[in-house]
Each structure stands twice: as structure tokens, then as C-alpha cells.
Amino acid sequence: MFNIKVAFIPLPAYIALCLLVAGIIAVGKVGTDLMTMIAIIGLGGATCAEVGKRIPYLNKIGGAAIISAFLPSYLVSLGWIPDAVTTSVTTFTKSSNFIYLFVSSVVVGSIFTMDQDMIIKGFAKIFLPLMAGSILAFVTGGLVGMAAGLDLKQVLFFVSVPVMGGGLGEGAIPISVGYGEIMGVDSGKILAQLLPIILLANLFAIVLCGVTSAIGRRYPHLTGNGRLQVGESGPELQSAPVEQPTQSLDVEWVIAAGMCAVTLYLSGVLLHALFGLPGPVCMLFLAVLLKLFNGVPRRLEEGSRTLFKFFMACVTYPLLFANSIAVTHWNELISAFHVANLLAIFTTVLTLIVVGFVMARRLGLHPVEAGIVNGCHSGLGGTGDVAILTAAGRMELLPFAQIATRIGGAITVMAALLIFAHVGP
Template identity: 50%
Template sequence: MNEASAPDARPTFKDRWWALFDARIGSLPVPIYFVLVAVLAAMTARGKLASDLPTGIALVALGGFTCAELAKRIPWIRHVGATSIFAAFIPSMLVYYKLMPAPIVKAVTDFTKTSNFLYLFIAAIIVGSVLSMDRQTLIKGFVRIFIPVAAGSVAAACVGTGVGVALGMQARHALFMVVVPIMAGGVGEGALPLSAGYAQIMNVEQGPMFAQALSAVMLGNIVAICCAGLLNYVGTRKPGWTGNGQLTVAANAGDDAMHRAPLSFEFDVSSVAAAGATAITLYLIGVLAQQLFGWPAPVVMLVLVVAAQLFQVVSPRVRGGARFMYGFFSTAVTYPLMFAISVAMTPWGEIVTAFHWVNIVTAASTVLTLVVTGFVVGKLVGMYPIEAAIVNATHSGLGGTGDVAILTAADRMELMPFAQIATRIGGAVTVMVALAAFAWTR
């Protein structure tokens, strides 16, 4: 046997080590993961765990990727959004039952609230996904998405209220305290103004009203995450029903191929930095608009970036940087963000109080009606039914945090711009109509 035909030499220690380093838990190399565990445990034991940026990033990355990795190893339920459910709710439960060390809770909470982590993520995802989108697809998607969202809202209000009444609720309570909060756009933009309006109309304290609305929002969010995971699984079984993140069906096969093909923008590191600066600038313009006029900052940012894409304001090179920015945030930041929000902002106690079977069935029927209506109506108006149903599911989510969890479960983060329409605009319309109807039926 000559030397050329000899079998390959055994892997060296260096080869094995590099292979281990290339193995990942989330985005963390396995050796780095265990070093982080040891270092952060030592800092916690010594009482020296800081709330600064590097420590905060390490904590939420370790926690988020651990939750997602555990969920991926559970058969069956991993197909229905288990990774998102674990990352979004298990940390909150650990905090509530005091199973998470207090220094870690404090460090993660301080980091999350001072860094405004959530809105940095939403800005990067919205700007990155919109600037990476084909212009014609963008136009068709934004024009059409209001149809399934509106149809789903009306159908869900009727079905959810009917189910609540059938289970022994009063119609007024079922509609205004369970169904409407689910579609109101989350906590800050939904449950809070809704409960404040209810309290003012009835001349009572806001606290009990807010607790009831919040419990309904939490239940709706959990059901929506499960529905999104199931829709993603259905999409793998029925590929003709899904655009894999593309919302509208192309007019012909040639267009379809063009829209599905990745956009080939040239970019470099400076282009990624320019895209990040663009995203932050658009978000800050939204914040200023909110301060001056009371307009929701994410909606203003969404309108501006859509206009920038339609009128080709941003150069192809920076759009390429935005595409890379979107890929980075959707891959490396999603689960750490969900862990951070779960620890700092998700009240497990409110979720537990909502676990009464009547509330669960009513909330589930509301969300399922939204999703099924989105599926059917979306298909009728030229959308991929899986994507239309997922966007409708975000209408029953927990605001921006719910959009992240639902789209993560669906593996469709590209739909974030449309989810923001369903959540922000759909939620605002729901709150206004509900308060007017509540006052009229008093």
C-alpha cells in the first residue's frame, strides 16, 4: 500500500479540542459555556456579581441558551414552541419561587431595565428585515395584512365571548376582561390603558382591573406561542402552505423564485456599523415623536423604515449590512433577550392566578380563532396561510416581548414588521373600540 492510499492519521488532541470548541450550546462554544458557568458562580458566591454590560451579557446569554437547549431535548413539545416557552417563563418561575440566586436576579434586572435591551433588539430586527425585503413584496404585504388581522379580531371577539358565556361567564366580563385584553397589544400599550379606562368609566380602583386584564394577556401569550410552534411544524409537513418567512404569494413562478432568492448585497464591517447607526437613529426619532405627540415609538420607526425602503433612501451596501445585523440579532440575541425579560419583567404570580380552566378555555378559543381566521383569510387574499396565521397570532401576544417569543417559536423572525402592525396598530384600535363600547354598555 503506498503512502497516498494509507488511511488518514488519527485526529490529534488539537483536532479534538477544536471540534469541541466548534460544538455549541446556543451560540456559545461548549468550553466557553462551562467557563462562564464557573466564573459567574464564583462571582455570585463572593457577592461580587456586577450589573455592568459585560456581566449582564454573559448572564443572559448563559441563561437564555441553557433554557433553549433544555427545551430542544424534550421530544414532541419541542415542535410546538418549547424553546420559547422555556426561555420566556421558566426563569420567571424560578424567580417567583426564589430558586434563582438573588444577586443574579438583581444583576439581570438592572441590566435589562437600564440598557433598554428589548427596543434595541426590535429596532435591529425591524430595520434589518425591512431593508432586506423585496420592495414589491413589502408593498403587497403591508396592504394586505390588515384584512386577516381585522377579520380575525371580529371573529375572535365573537367566538371568545360565546365560549366564555357557555362556560358560565357573563358576556360583558368575558368580552371586556378576557377577550379584549388578549388583543389589546400587550401590557404597556394594552392592559394598562385598558384597565385605566375601565376604572375611570366605573369609578373604581385600577389595580383589580389591571390584574384581571394582565392575567388574560399572559394566557393569550402562552397559547399564541404554542400555536406558532405548531404552525411552524405544520409548515414543514405542508411546504406549499408556507413562504418560510415570506408573507405574500408571488404572481408567477419567476417572481416567486426572484422573491425567494437571497438579496446579494455587498457589504463590509463599516456597512454593518452604518446599518446599526441607521436603526438606532430611526428608533430615537420614534422616541422623540412619542415625547412630542404621544405616538408609539416602534410604529413611527416602522413607518420611517418602510418609507426608506420604498423610496430607496438607503444604499445597497448599507442594506447588506442591515441584512447581516438582522441575522446576528435573530440568531444570537433572541434567547438571551427572552431570558432577560422573563427574569426582569414577567410576573409569574399573575400567570398562576390566571390558570383557572374557564379562563384557559376562553383564552385558547380566542387565540385559536384569530389563528384559524388568519390562515383562511390570508390564503383567500393571496398570502401564505402559515405566515398570515402567525402574524394573527402576534395580535394576541404580550406586546414587543410577545412578538419576539411568538416569532421565535414559529422560526419566522422576518415577520417582525408585520407583527408590529398586528400588535401596535391592531392593539390600539382594539383598545379604542373596547373603551367606547364599555362606556356605551355600562
Template identity: 45%
Template sequence: MRERTRLGATEHAPSSDFPSTGTARPLRHAWWRLMDIRIGIVPLPVHMVLALALIATAISGKLSAELSPIIALLAVCSFTCMEIGQRIPVFRSIGGPVILVTFLPSYLVFTHALPTSVVKPIVDFWKAGNFLYLFIPAIIVGSILSMDRKVLIDGFVRIFVPLGVGSLVAGVVGTAVGTMLGMDVFHTVFFVVIPVMSGGLGEGVIPLTLGYSEVLHQPAGELLAQALPAVMLGNVSAIVFSGVLNAIGKRYPSLTGNGQLMRSGNDGLPQAAKSTAPIDVTDIAAAGMIAVCLYFVGTLAQNTLGLPGPVLMLVLAVAAKAFFVFSPRLEQGSGVVYKFFATAVTYPLLFAIGVVITPWQKIIASFNVPTLVTIVATVATLMATAFVIGRRMNMYPIDAAIVVGTHSGMGGTGDVAILTSANRMRLMPFAQIATRIGGAITITLSLIVLAKIV
């Protein structure tokens, strides 16, 4: 099969299904070659038609928050930004596509370059659909069930070591850098270093600052405003460093598993029990329902028992994999679900995140030299320590560093952005451990220490 370079994918020479003569065949083949040029996943002619239709609809003020127009809008906007980011030298090697897809829309909203007729449907869809909580279960459950069993179990046990050591070393280094640059020790620790590793927004810095408010007897809103920039810039730093590590991995393949955390493993499933028959659409649909079911059970536990829903969902998926709950066909179907969401949904989701929950003014407000250097030093130390520890624990050091780097992200949305910049969405289950469990431990210990010193 002949292959050609194209925008965002690989062009395959079209096959002729119908015999023809004269000029019909060359014209048809030329049209098929044009159709095989992709903007992200969208064929170029389809992308152009969609873009023109969306512009016309937005100008008329009739762009709605219904599913079909929102899919079209997010796909056209996000994959256009992605293609631009992939074509900027150097920038593309440090997570440029992800940075552009996430932060350009934030800037465009801030400057009102994106009209209200475009922003409002995205905001309404995000608030009404909460689409992130379909994406994350599909990625987590799909990647866990399709993962090598022994590697999965070993990885879950071992990842806590580089995560814990990395967090301690990063805390010490970040505090030292901040104080050397003239910042107060208390502010450096509790409003820069700890928020970076608190686990994001909704389950991280917001409950952290609510705890601060109870201890310090200050308004929670004011405390959140002080801590929020550290979360934003910590996320950006992790995106950039993950992109750099991905580039290093391409140059030194021995350092990376390209989405595999442990260096070796065998899932222990007898070969005769492995499915050799091709899966069909019902297997894929069933796997999708498994992800929805596990998410629903996790949410129910969160509402009734107070347990973090995503963490319980993750534990249930690991247990199901470890104890052979689902058949090999369903596990293969889960792999297809994972690949679909990772390929087709990630960039549109990041664009929506940039529009809805990434305030440009908060990012800019944090750009003072001491804070910026402290955050970068904290994240760099966190990931460098994980690199060294992971290598000593028979992990691929680049993958271990990227997983632990999600500890400094913006929760689930940060995990998506960081892993996408490194092209390692398969590490999402381990990233959830670093983000959710690591963040919860960081918040708990921080509030205990704060209560004792105030």
C-alpha cells in the same frame, strides 16, 4: 466540507492551518471538534468556563449589572434552557425552547431558586439599559430594509384584512365560549377577550384598564389584576400555536413562506443597481446607526406629537425602502444586523424577560378552566381565521396566521417570543402592525363601546 450533528448548530471538520507530526495533529483536531460543539451559539468549552466563573462570582456576591458579565450570564442561562427545550420530544415542536427560556426563569424567581445575587443584576441591567428598545429597532429596520420591496408593500396593505376579520371572529367565538362555560358576558368580553387582543402590557392592557377605571369609576389596579392573566395566557397560547404551525409548515412546505408573507414579489430594483460587491464592517455598522436613527426619530415624535414611537419608526423604514432611500450595500448591511440580533440576542433577551417582567403568580392565578378555555379558543380562532383569509389573499397561510397571532401577545416582548417559537423573526414588521396598530384599534373601540353601555 464534512458536517456532523452537534448541540444547537452544525459541526464542521476543522482544517489544518499548521503542519504537524506525531500526536499533535489528532489532539488538536479533537480539541477543535470539541470547540465546534455549541450550546446555542457558545462553544462548549467556553460555555463551561463561563458557567463556572459565573457561579463563583454569584456566590461571592460580586456579580454586577455591567454589560460584559450580563452578556455572559444571559447567554449561559438562556442557551442552556434553549438546548433543553430542543431535546424534549413533542414539547420542542410547540415552541418548547421559547416557553422554557421565558417561563422557567419566572418560576425560578418565584421559588427563589435563582438567588438574589443573580436576579438583581439582571433587573438592574434591564431597568437601566432598556435593551428591548435596541433589539426591536434592529430587528424591524434590518428585516424591512433587507426584504423584497414588492412583497413588503403588498404585505403591509393586505395584512389588515386577515387581522381585522380574525379579530372580529375571535371576539365572537371567545365571548360565546366564555358565556357557555358560565362566565358573565361583561367579564368575558372586557376582561378576557379584549385584553387578549389589546396589544400587550405597556401599550395595551395598562391603558385599557386606565380607560376602564375612568368609565367604571373603579381602582385601575384592581381592574388591571383582573385583565393581566388573559394577556399572559394569550401570549402563551400564541407561542404554542405558532410552534405547531411551524411544525405543520415543515411537513407541508406549500403552506409556508418560512418568513415570507406574500407568495410572490419583485422589488422592482434594476439588476444593474443591485450591489454585487461584498459588504464590509462599515456597511454593517452604518446599517446599525440607521436603525438607531429611525428609533430616535420615532421616540422624538412620541414625546412631542404623542404618536406611538415604534409605529412611526416602522412607517419611516417602510417609506425608506419603498422610495430607495438607502443604497443596496446599506440594505445588505441591514440584513446582517437583523441576522445577528435574531441569532445571538433573542434567547438572552427572552431569559431577561422571564426574570423581570413575567410574574409567575399571575400566570398561575389565571389557570381556571373557563378562563383558560376561553383564551385558547380566542387565540385559536384568531389564527385559524387569518390562515383561511391569508390563503385566499395570495399570502402564505401559516405566515399570515403567525403574524395575526402576535395580536394576542404581550406587545414587543410577545412578538419576540411568538416569532422565535415559529423561527420567523423576519415577520417582525408585520407583527408590529398586528400588535401596535391592532391593539390601539381594539382599545379605542372597546372604550367607546364601554362608555355607551355603562
């Protein structure tokens, strides 16, 4: 029976966890301690992933990630998840911020195992389709929004900008504060208007990047199976079997990789506090520098790969489940469901992906991977990148996705606030 699994949990353990969690809820002992939360979000994430994998057609475009990212929020809105569970998961998720541990570990696993000669080329090449995609997405999104009955200024500044702003903390919040000061209104009201826009954009990005991945499966010559650049060499992390090292890997190197991830994250936090630079981007570039200057021994690379595989297998869906309960509010998502918004958001996200896809060949990139990285520009920050890349089966691209989300989002926010202040509300 242990060979039968619900996502990543063996069936006997899954049944036992269901009974135990139900018992804890019944006696009112749902705490926010680590063990209880691992049981609850692990069980919820595994269940959602298994459901998503078994839905026909949806499972071809990342159904496991879509269900994990949105079904829990819907169930909370129906009152089907007990209040004690909702409160505990929300408290734990917001207080622990364990998404940063996930992102740090995946970035370390991706960068430390990439081909040295291709790292700089990859980061340099991705900026051109990102910039071209952003400009064209503004144009097409604005035109479609106008055709659907929206004012041009409304669709540009209150739809397109939030979509490409980099998520909630780095995008929607500073945008709402800036708009509030310029317009002389409460920024909270503006934030409430922007939240459903970025949630819908993230949903469209997940689905469209899942479709892009399916195109790669149908036409293999268009995809690098997780490798961004044509001709890139080096170990693949997810898309193909990894050769086992000739010597068994010492678990201490896996621990070392984990501590490197924590060290790089704290370095980003300190640089953000000192200079105001985005912490995740600082962490990313420090990892790149270590790799480029031969600061990563071979055994540490192998430990990083194992760390990557662990977080991919066991943490992805619990993370999406927890964030769905704590961050994704179903009523806010539904409030943006009218035709004009839907068309403008969909067009903006689709344009980003298509531009990356079309420009890829001329830049020596794989079209599927370039399109997916561009699509992450419309993601909901780090959580959105995880959901998008999980749906597409391309978590190896997270370092490039972070560039698209963080740097692309920061440029979008700064430019939008400068232009909005000039043209007026």
C-alpha cells in the same frame, strides 16, 4: 471542543462562564454593568434554548422560545435563582430597555431586505384578515366564555380585550386606567386582574404559532418560509441559505445598519413625544419609506442582513430569559388557570390564527405566515412578538407582527373603552 456549542456559546466558553458566574455570585459581586449582564443573561438564554431544543415534541413547536420565556420565571418563584441575580437582571432589563435595540435592528434587517414592490401590498393585505380575525375572535371567545360560566361582559372586556390589546404598556395599562375611571375603582386592582390574562394569551400564541409552523413543514405548499405574499421575491433572511455577496462585506456597513436602527428608533421616540403616535409604528413606517424611495443602497441592505442574523443568533434567547425574570411573574400567570378563562383565551387566540390562515389564499398570502401574523395580535407587545416569531421560526415577519400588535392593539383598546363607557360596568 469549540465545534460543540450550547445554543450559540462554544462549550469551553460555556463551562468557563458557568464557573465565573458562580464565583461572582458566591463573592456577592453581581452588578448591573453591561459585561456582567451579558454573561448572566447570555448564559441563561443559551441554557434555556438548549433545553427547549432537546425536549421531544416541544422542540417541534418552538420549545426553545417557550422554555426561555417561562422557565426562568418559574425558577424565580421556586427561589432557585439567587436574589442577587434576579434583582440585577430586573434592574438592567427595565433600565436599559434593550428590547428596543433588538426590535429596531430586526425591523431594519427585515424591511431593508424586502422586495420593494411587495412591501405596500403586504401591509395593505394584512389588515383585512386582522380585522376579520379580531371581530370573530371577540364573538367566539365570548360565546365559549359564556358556555364555560362567565358573564358575557366579563369575558369580552376582561378577557378578549386584554388578549388583543397589544401587550402590557400599550394594552393592559391603558385599559386598566380607563376601566378604573369608568368604574370608580383603583386601576391597580384591575391591572392585577388583567396581567395573568395577557401572559396566558402570549403562552397560547407561542404554542399555537409553533404548531402552525409545524403544519407548514408538513405541508410545504401552505408556507412561504418567512415570506408573507405568494410570489414574493427578494432575499430570505432565515428560512433558506443566503447567497454570499460576490465581494466581502465591509464591517462598516453592518455598523451603518445598526446606526440606522438607532436613528429610526429615536425618530419614533420624538414623533411619539410630539404627536402621541406609537413610537414603534412610526419607526416601522419610516423604514418602509426609506426603502420605497430608494434610500437604502445595496451595501446597506447587506449590512442589515448581517445585523439581523447577529441579533437572531445571539440576542433572542438572552432577551427572552431576561424578560422572563423581570416581567413574567409566575404567581400572576398561575392565578388565571381556571377552566373558563383558559377556554376563552385559547378560543380567542385560535380564532385569530385560523381566520388569518383561511383568508390568506384569497388575498395572495401564504396561509402559515398570515396565520402567524394574526396570532401576534394576541402577543405581549414587542417581547411577545419576538417570542412568537422565534417559536415559529418566522422572525422575518416582525414588521407585519408589529402592525398586528401595535395598530391592532390600539384600535382594540380605543374601541373597548368607548363601548365600556357607554354600556357601563
